[in-house]
Amino acid sequence: MKRALLIAALASAAFPAMAATIAITGGTVLTANGEESIAGGTVIIRDGRIVAVGAGVPVPAGATVIDATGKFVTPGIIAGMSDIGITEVEGVRETNDAGARTSPFSAALDLAPAINPHSLHIPINRMGGVTRAVVGPQASTSIFGGQGAIITLAQGAATVIRTRAFQYVEMGESGGRNAGGSRPAAWAQLANSLAEAQRLAANPAGYDRGQDSGSLTKRLDAEALLPVIRGAQPLVVHAERASDIRQVLALKARMPALRPILIGAREAWLVAAEIARAGVPVITHSLYDLPDDFETLASSRSNLGHLQAAGVVVAIGALGGIGGTYSVNLPSYAGNAVGQAAVPGGKGLTRGQALASITANPARIFGLTDAGTLAVGKAGDVVVWDGDPLELMSAPVAVLINGVPQPMESRQTQLRDRYKALGRSDLPLQYPQ
């Protein structure tokens, strides 16, 4: 057994993808499986996968040891919805591939080929403990935004781990706007598009023949919806108002194969039991509490707590409507959901539920069966924290993805180091030290 300092373990990041055996010892292990917390626990990773988790687990000979005494160990954070890799500078159009303002296509748009493994946001989020991310599109010219992807934030690995992971659709105020100006227009577009996909499924060869030349659904878009109507691909539906959410549930009742995932869902708590009965998961933010729009009048920070209590699978996403919302802050968003439980009359999450909302639950919602918890057989996506992982003051001291320790630097730390000591020396700061 080699005893290595944490720093030494991190240095091995210079040789990524080497499948060393790693033992993380002595930490408080939060597995994201219920409220499970293993004091002085050990996590063993071999060949990129977790092979043991528990107290009193022997450290294999030859393993690189990361001493986590006094620290916390969790599964890697999974960003339930993000723009990591698809947008470099949101306000600089050339770098923003999340939405296509004038494309004739919609559902057919596929984010995966546009994802940039060299995005500066990947190391920034990775340093914060984010190991995988769901990357979603923005709908611009239609209710459909296209197909999102799932990425790993591992350095030097193939970034996209699942293409065409889901279809994205807007069904509230934005959907109405995109569809031509009203909610009925959005529902008509959805009904028409799904019907066109069904027509294509029934008779692929005949699809283009006899079609009204004014058809609103292009063949590529209809093709993209085939896995949706078959249930092979989840349909992420942005809806906020309780009545819009009810319509989504009604759609699922009419088309049981559909696998909707609600996103946004600020008023979901008003219809929590119905969502639970339909088995539809929800991705929302813990900090929504303003009537930002007429579709979000009932926003409350208790939304997550009510949904969880009703039995809905909930995940937290760094979604819009909260200024400065970043996936790197997901743990503190989860912590805020815990804090809500203390408010008289409020409804919050337990710490275990909160951790699950940024690990196990997004994994479950998107079918990432090899991630989200610390359990034997799961990928070695593990984060060691210097304190309670949900606390604002805590930060990762080590991040492993597939068992490989990741570098803990980013363009931001480079800027910090360049400017931390101001003052004149022999050359401008722009000359490498």
Add this chain to the structure above:
Amino acid sequence: MKSIRAALLMSLALGACAANGPPPATASAPAEKPAVIAVPKDPWPSQYKAWPSVTTVIRGGTIYDGAGRKYAPGMVRLENGKVAEIGETVAIPAGATVIDATGKYVTAGIIDIHSHLGDYPSPGVSALSDGNEATSPARPEVWAEHSVWPQDAGFSRALAGGITALHVLPGSANLFGGRGTTLKPVYGRSVQEMKFPGAPYSLKMACGENPKRVYGGRNQMPQTRMGNIAYARQTWSDAAAYKRRWDDYTRRAEAGTAKPTDAPRRELANDTLMGVLAGEILVQNHCYRADEMANVISMSKEFGYKVTTFHHAVESYKIADMLAKEGICSAMWADWYGFKMESFDGIRENIALVDKAGACAIVHSDDANGIQRLNQEAAKAMAAGRRMGLTITPEYAWTWLSRNPARGLGIADRTGTLEAGKAADVVLWNAEPFSVYARATHVWIDGALMFDWGDPKRRPIADFELGQPGEREPK
């Protein structure tokens, strides 16, 4: 993000009421001399009155006083709207309400120096979008307070987050956005009933991408950063000429050689700029990049005014020594970065590095949600500083939330710290307020208990929220 969205939103209508004659002159001069006309300093005075309060002693809790001190435990007595006494022990008068804060935390109220509550209220519909008079790059004549909708639900949320004063600014579409106003998050029927009495006005200025995008997109000046500076310099030059006209008239009028009809015609835009040149109106300057802040400093020296605070200031860490030397505050986010080109170089250590250089560091929100948890933003900034080896105590970091923004707003003599004689603007927290699990349980403003998380009768509900789903749900 509102900072982006706000600039993109176009105001739908021009101001309808443009024709206001000059107010009557103050006719206090001796009979033999004609009256001296003056530009009124405070023509729309605050009508805020503190709400009733009782003498209250909070004891047993840990106190961060906002001036960098900690009492653990300590006691504070609120009396007649002021902090009467603070220390390890204080006198408890007969009949005082005594609150046991054992295990809890007491802090100075949080002051947000950058908010658009009321101007961009909830719901964010265009009918209520009143933050940018984007009809000219220079609109110093507009006042943010005249756009404030007092029934913005955001005021109640800010209050519940421990805010006791906030500065509402116009947006950043314009180089000169207009006057900003300091409010208290206390509902009133008019904005004047919310206005912090005697707080100086500010002038919102903006550099960088927003003005050049808004006007460049219309093929108007400014279309470039050089256009931004040129336009602003001409505006300042014109304002200086206006000031000279008034100064000359005033000298002559006071000497008895000018009639009231000789007074210059009042130009509301130049009134604001003249107030800046006279040091009465504070400049709050939206500016992200270090090099642009340096340009603005040069411009301020050319025209003889002072920038009080750079807002957003994501690159202040690059010029923290310069800002310390100039005595200019930076109002910053903890970690916003990368959402627009000029925010590309934001780093998490910005606030701590500015503070380390001896410059005035302020945590601000610019966001209806962020204003509810500025304590959390400060926690992240403190943690980032500590991780790079700086020593920052929580009681010191609290100065970023209360004392420093009070300085940046010119109200530090009245609030911002818990010291005898200052306003009883106090927050009680259920846990250490830099913890993610902490929430404000009680908020006092001028000694009056304006928020109590456990008492539905002390949790305000804006008019807009009445009858809406979830009206009484704790948020």
